[in-house]
Amino acid sequence: MKRVAYYTGCLAALSAKELNTSTKALAPKVGLELIELEAVTCCGAGDIHEAEPDYYLHLNARILAYAEATGCETLMTICNVCTLNLRQANWQLKNDPNLLARVSANLEAVGAPPYTGGVEVKHLLWLIAEGDGYEQLKSAAHKGLKGLKVAPFYGCQILRPSKILGFEDPDRPWSLEAIIEACGGEAIDYPAKIKCCGFPIIQAREEVALGELIQPIEQATEAGADAMVTPCPLCHLSLDAWQLKLREATGRDFAMPILHLSQLIGVAAGLDESELQFKRHVVPVQPVVDQLEV
Amino acid sequence: MIVALKIWRFDPESGERALREYEVDAPEWACLLDVLDLIKDKHDGTLAYRKSCRMMICGSCGMRMDGRAVLACKERMKPIVDSGHVPVISAMGNMPVVKDLVVDMEPFWGKIRAVKPWLDPGYDEVAEKERIVSQQQMNVIHKEALCIMCGCCVSECNSMESDPEFLGPAALAKGFRFVGDARDHDDVGRLNALNEEHGIWDCTRCYFCNERCPKGVDPRDAIAKLGAESIKQGIDHDWGAKHAKWFVRSAETTGWLRETELVPKTQGIVSAIKESGFALKLLRRGKVPSPFPPHVADKVKEARALRELVKEQGRDGALGIVQGEHALGQIEFMEEAGARENAPEIQPGVEPPPAEG
Numbered sequence: 053m054k055r056v057a058y059y060t061g062c063l064a065a066l067s068a069k070e071l072n073t074s075t076k077a078l079a080p081k082v083g084l085e086l087i088e089l090e091a092v093t094c095c096g097a098g099d100i101h102e103a104e105p106d107y108y109l110h111l112n113a114r115i116l117a118y119a120e121a122t123g124c125e126t127l128m129t130i131c132n133v134c135t136l137n138l139r140q141a142n143w144q145l146k147n148d149p150n151l152l153a154r155v156s157a158n159l160e161a162v163g164a165p166p167y168t169g170g171v172e173v174k175h176l177l178w179l180i181a182e183g184d185g186y187e188q189l190k191s192a193a194h195k196g197l198k199g200l201k202v203a204p205f206y207g208c209q210i211l212r213p214s215k216i217l218g219f220e221d222p223d224r225p226w227s228l229e230a231i232i233e234a235c236g237g238e239a240i241d242y243p244a245k246i247k248c249c250g251f252p253i254i255q256a257r258e259e260v261a262l263g264e265l266i267q268p269i270e271q272a273t274e275a276g277a278d279a280m281v282t283p284c285p286l287c288h289l290s291l292d293a294w295q296l297k298l299r300e301a302t303g304r305d306f307a308m309p310i311l312h313l314s315q316l317i318g319v320a321a322g323l324d325e326s327e328l329q330f331k332r333h334v335v336p337v338q339p340v341v342d343q344l345e346v
Numbered sequence: 347m348i349v350a351l352k353i354w355r356f357d358p359e360s361g362e363r364a365l366r367e368y369e370v371d372a373p374e375w376a377c378l379l380d381v382l383d384l385i386k387d388k389h390d391g392t393l394a395y396r397k398s399c400r401m402m403i404c405g406s407c408g409m410r411m412d413g414r415a416v417l418a419c420k421e422r423m424k425p426i427v428d429s430g431h432v433p434v435i436s437a438m439g440n441m442p443v444v445k446d447l448v449v450d451m452e453p454f455w456g457k458i459r460a461v462k463p464w465l466d467p468g469y470d471e472v473a474e475k476e477r478i479v480s481q482q483q484m485n486v487i488h489k490e491a492l493c494i495m496c497g498c499c500v501s502e503c504n505s506m507e508s509d510p511e512f513l514g515p516a517a518l519a520k521g522f523r524f525v526g527d528a529r530d531h532d533d534v535g536r537l538n539a540l541n542e543e544h545g546i547w548d549c550t551r552c553y554f555c556n557e558r559c560p561k562g563v564d565p566r567d568a569i570a571k572l573g574a575e576s577i578k579q580g581i582d583h584d585w586g587a588k589h590a591k592w593f594v595r596s597a598e599t600t601g602w603l604r605e606t607e608l609v610p611k612t613q614g615i616v617s618a619i620k621e622s623g624f625a626l627k628l629l630r631r632g633k634v635p636s637p638f639p640p641h642v643a644d645k646v647k648e649a650r651a652l653r654e655l656v657k658e659q660g661r662d663g664a665l666g667i668v669q670g671e672h673a674l675g676q677i678e679f680m681e682e683a684g685a686r687e688n689a690p691e692i693q694p695g696v697e698p699p700p701a702e703g
Contacts, residue, residue: 093601099593102573105666212553256585263508
């Protein structure tokens with residue numbers, strides 16, 4: 053078992069509880085022991101970075117400090133936006149001793165642990181797309197996806213900017229495809245898989261956001277996908293819940309089931325409904341469940 | 347070496363669009379632009395593309411290679427030839443194609459003009475003595491000043507695909523280049539203009555601009571700097587600004603996002619009521635978590651105290667982002683600029699003291 057500090061982020065504890073339950077149930081099957089962080093906060097989701105950037109840096113440093121205090125080398129994330137925010141802060145702190153000294157002193161001044169730069173932030177996707185995690189995944193996913201046609205949707209902030217994310221080629225990523233195929237599914241290719249779902253502006257600029265959201269939904273539908281999978285709960289909320297608004301706005305009957313990464317693997321690994329919680333989805337996942345005879 | 351390319355041709359007279367394949371013998375040091383020159387000289391004189399300096403400073407030769415916006419003069423062909431790949435070359439996106447690889451940049455220039463791309467120092471009389479800005483003050487806009495206006499960032503902007511009127515990454519980076527300039531007197535006027543409908547809060551944070559920029563400008567970061575400066579100046583009427591501020595409020599009160607309150611706090615009560623039908627549908631699926639009891643992080647007092655402490659230290663606004671750029675290795679300047687280090691601070695609108703010596 054690899055011990056990793058586990059950062060749920062906001063949504064997995066709120067509107068996307070199914071992401072948290074499925075991740076926790078899946079982790080031991082792919083060789084991960086999750087050490088949950090209790091005293092941490094929101095990463096700011098890019099919003100605090102834009103509103104009060106110095107506060108953003110400190111909030112993320114505090115999360116990194118609590119992760120470091122567990123003795124784990126890896127802080128595992130399950131959200132693209134958390135991944136970028138934490139990695140960006142970590143990069144700045146690790147590569148600027150003066151900045152790290154100031155921020156760490158501030159953390160101690162408010163009673164938090166200091167941060168020395170000893171943690172790497174990695175998304176669940178990266179931990180299971182290669183190496184030991186991938187080997188364990190292949191044996192865990194024994195129930196298989198029976199050739200289910202799955203359209204991978206990466207979203208933005210797990211790929212770009214690549215100088216901060218850097219796990220794979222941001223224009224030709226492969227990790228979700230590798231996982232879909234290891235689970236016995238068929239990965240569907242389509243151009244918008246690396247584009248934006250529109251979520252960051254879905255409340256402030258809904259029309260612009262829907263113009264972005266329609267691309268992956270429409271392309272995956274036309275490519276014959278049975279379902280889409282995403283490593284990000286914000287993309288999930290956009291693709292799943294706002295699909296209703298897309299239907300209203302376009303008059304088209306989109307009905308694309310959207311799975312969290314942990315749910316897709318979870319199905320193949322035989323997790324049950326209490327862990328997968330498909331009932332919490334807005335677009336019914338039943339067609340997928342029926343097809344797989346879960 | 348033999349270089350093979352496929353090029354999307356477009357003939358405006360016939361309206362015909364076709365993918366043509368070319369093969370030329372090129373030297374090993376050739377970049378994409380050299381190869382296009384060889385094709386035009388030796389195979390097909392009708393091929394249209396823009397070029398000028400050939401050394402990554404004029405910004406003329408933006409185009410797409412395998413769907414990625416690049417400068418043709420920056421892309422070496424040897425590794426591609428060695429891999430056996432035949433790249434597809436096409437015109438940039440988000441701009442109308444005039445012919446082959448040439449796009450109409452007029453909408454691009456229109457947006458650059460819209461951000462008032464010149465210095466407004468707030469005084470008319472030009473003094474005889476040189477006005478010196480300190481190195482630290484220039485560092486604030488160092489990255490944005492590197493922009494060569496090639497259009498690569500705009501080519502792949504996801505928000506602009508959806509809203510063609512969005513000012514977009516190049517114009518907004520230019521906007522920050524003046525908002526962040528210590529000599530400029532019109533920060534508030536500029537920020538108010540950039541906070542309008544198709545301005546900074548249209549950005550969907552897809553980060554294609556940072557990924558594509560061949561000069562390290564990182565336009566998305568410039569947009570975040572504009573957001574931070576706007577909120578610092580109290581220009582926070584846009585729903586985008588209210589959305590961002592609610593995350594700060596959430597972090598210092600419960601630690602976690604107060605998700606259910608985000609819609610009314612962003613859009614106001616009236617709009618939130620209009621959205622109640624949609625909210626009900628989500629509620630049935632557990633997608634509207636109850637704000638009571640609130641989901642509160644352990645030791646949230648630390649997060650609150652941290653905000654107070656950070657505010658006292660005064661690195662708010664764009665400075666909070668600029669301070670991280672040192673580490674990001676994007677800035678080639680260093681403190682060795684010696685003499686200018688001690689230059690007097692410049693206050694916008696106040697004529698600076700004359701330089702000594």
